Amino acid sequence: MRQLVARFGKAVKGVLTGFDRIVFKGTLLPLAHEDGAMSFLRWSGVLNRDYKKWMQAQTNALVTTVERYAREHSGRPIIHLDTWRYDKEKLARKRQEQTGVDSGLIGAWSCLESCWSYRARYCAEKGYPQLRRYTTQCKHLYLYLDHEQYGWMNVRLQTWFPYHIQIALNGREWLRRRLEAREVDFLRQGGGHAVQVTGASRRYSRELALSTCDLHLPLLDAVAERVGHGLDYGCAGAVDRHDGLAPAARLDHGQQRQCASLS
Secondary structure, three states, X not given: OHHHHHHOHHHOOOOOOOOOEEEEEEOOHHHHOHHHHHHHHHHHXXXXXHHHHHHHHHHHHHHHHXXXXXXXXXXXXXXXXXXXXXXXXXXXXHHHHHHOOOOEEEEEEEEEEEEEEEEEEEEOOOOEEEEEEEEEEXXXXXXXXEEOOOEXXXXXXXXXXXXXXXXXXXXXXXXXXXXXXXXXXXXXXXXXXXXXXXXXXXXXXXXXXXXXXXXXXXXXXXXXXXXXXXXXXXXXXXXXXOOOOHHHOOOOOXXXXXXXXXX
């Protein structure tokens, strides 16, 4: 970009700088370590020895909720893939072309992927089972959407405790929709945008340039809640009620900033 501007500087009227790919990763921080997870189980009335049975019930509830959401909003169930190597975005793009959906859920897919979770192991020192973190594989759910404001995006859900969530979106597509909403004249070339900064457009594009880092986390929360609507597995509520876990429990616009990462 710098070389382009340096070479054609006289013809360039303005430059908007923003993100290309944006990835938000959400975690209930108190559950991300063994002591916090066991504290949560005690508060929920779940013995460590019963953790596996409890976790499987929550996983089933999560998958059932997403399955219902997928059927209601795309007319199709979750499609399981026998390997993570499939290009899921390519599958979603193909379905969008076939169905003509221009807004809302495109579809949902699942596959086994690596993750970390907990398992109960007997501890001779304590005399009863303790949760221990380990690396394993579990089902992950991928939901692809064409969001009315963000454009093309996907949600990735880990179905095993502690249920990590990832929301990825295309910053260029987000910018395009914001330009259209402000009625700024621009030309779209490939994955980027060449903006005609003339007249009133100059003022609007400058405002957009200053607000490119406004990530609207409350709206991302709404996306996550939309996917998990109706799901009540007691996790967030119990964490909120536990004084020792409350400060970083919810991933909302006030506290989730410390849990979100950009790449």
